[in-house]
Amino acid sequence: MSPGASLLLGIVCLVLAIGALVPVLDFQPSTRRTIKSRIQSMQAKAPGADQAARTKQLTAKNPELGILRVFVTRGAIAKLERDLGLAGKTSAALPMIIVAKVVAPVLVALLGYSFAAKMDSPMWWLVYAGIVVVSYFAPGIIVNGRAVERQKRMMYDLPDILDQITISIEAGMGFESALSRVGQNNRGPLGEEIVRTVQDMNLGVSRRDAYLALASRNDVDDLKRFTKSIVQAEEFGVPISGVVRIQAEEMRDKRRARARETAQKVPVKLLFPMLTCVMPVLFMVILTPAILALGDAM
Numbered sequence: 001m002s003p004g005a006s007l008l009l010g011i012v013c014l015v016l017a018i019g020a021l022v023p024v025l026d027f028q029p030s031t032r033r034t035i036k037s038r039i040q041s042m043q044a045k046a047p048g049a050d051q052a053a054r055t056k057q058l059t060a061k062n063p064e065l066g067i068l069r070v071f072v073t074r075g076a077i078a079k080l081e082r083d084l085g086l087a088g089k090t091s092a093a094l095p096m097i098i099v100a101k102v103v104a105p106v107l108v109a110l111l112g113y114s115f116a117a118k119m120d121s122p123m124w125w126l127v128y129a130g131i132v133v134v135s136y137f138a139p140g141i142i143v144n145g146r147a148v149e150r151q152k153r154m155m156y157d158l159p160d161i162l163d164q165i166t167i168s169i170e171a172g173m174g175f176e177s178a179l180s181r182v183g184q185n186n187r188g189p190l191g192e193e194i195v196r197t198v199q200d201m202n203l204g205v206s207r208r209d210a211y212l213a214l215a216s217r218n219d220v221d222d223l224k225r226f227t228k229s230i231v232q233a234e235e236f237g238v239p240i241s242g243v244v245r246i247q248a249e250e251m252r253d254k255r256r257a258r259a260r261e262t263a264q265k266v267p268v269k270l271l272f273p274m275l276t277c278v279m280p281v282l283f284m285v286i287l288t289p290a291i292l293a294l295g296d297a298m
Contacts, residue, residue, distance in 0.1 A: 071102050080140060085217055086147035088189055100139040108135040154190040155220045159255050161190055162226070162248035169241045175230075176201065193218065207234065222251055 069077070080098075081091055109132050116128040161182055168178035176198065183194030193214055200210040208231050215227040226247050233243045 072098055076140070080143065083140070083143045083147040086219060087143060087150050088192065097139050097143060101136055104135040104138060105132045108132050150189045151219050153188060154193070154218060155222060156255065157186070157188050157190045158220065158222050158226070159248060159251035161186065161194070162244060162251055166241070166244050166248050169244060175240045175244075176207075190223075222254065226251075 072080075077094070077098075080094055084091060084093055084097070109128075112128050112131060116124050119125075164182045164185070165175075165178045168181055169175060173181065179194055180198045183191045183198060185191070186194075197210050197214045200213065201207055205213070211227040211231050215224040218224075229243050229247060230240060232238070233240050
């Protein structure tokens with residue numbers, strides 16, 4: 001069979017496969033589905049429960065995926081759900097991510113087959129296979145990158161948020177009112193998480209569970225330490241204003257330490273580019289006139 005006929009047959013199979021998958025997808029979930037997902041997350045186990053049990057509960061029966069469960073393992077589904085949560089997305093986007101993991105390698109295989117078939121070297125077939133495999137993992141890698149970027153931004157914004165909470169408390173506001181005000185005045189991911197925590201408390205969730213849920217939804221160690229300090233302060237009757245002030249000072253010191261550490265790594269990171277890119281060009285610019293002049297003199 002010629003490459004052109006194989007490409008046409010592959011495109012037809014791809015269209016049929018997408019047509020079979022479309023009925024099980026929900027690209028635009030309804031408001032009812034979103035509210036139901038939020039209520040189920042509120043009724044989930046406490047954040048301190050066993051992680052394996054929560055993962056099994058999330059991935060054992062997920063009717064929204066349907067036939068898409070065939071293309072990914074339970075561990076991959078749990079990883080995608082966790083990354084989507086860290087990226088600030090709901091689990092409604094999970095079917096689209098899995099469809100992308102299925103469609104991307106098929107498209108890459110169809111587009112690259114004709115090119116690889118014209119090459120005589122077996123090395124091109126290895127490159128072709130490698131690109132197809134990478135395209136399968138690419139959607140998950142992109143989601144993970146978004147999650148890591150969001151968590152880093154929350155880590156850098158946390159000291160400023162704590163300073164604003166401290167100022168609001170010292171101005172006479174309660175801790176929850178300060179949280180609500182600071183969350184509404186900040187448009188970043190940490191502000192969104194604070195607004196969600198305040199909304200959970202308004203919906204009837206206890207303050208302890210709301211704070212622990214905030215810590216469990218994110219992987220920022222400083223945020224987890226802060227929420228645990230607030231929970232312990234409420235349990236033992238310690239003034240929250242003092243706890244927030246101490247945490248804000250510690251977060252600022254840590255941010256300065258991270259900035260100094262990053263600055264100290266810059267010369268090491270610049271060493272290789274300078275040796276491979278800058279220095280050869282510099283030597284050529286400096287030594288070429290001298291070599292030409294020496295050649296003319298001889």
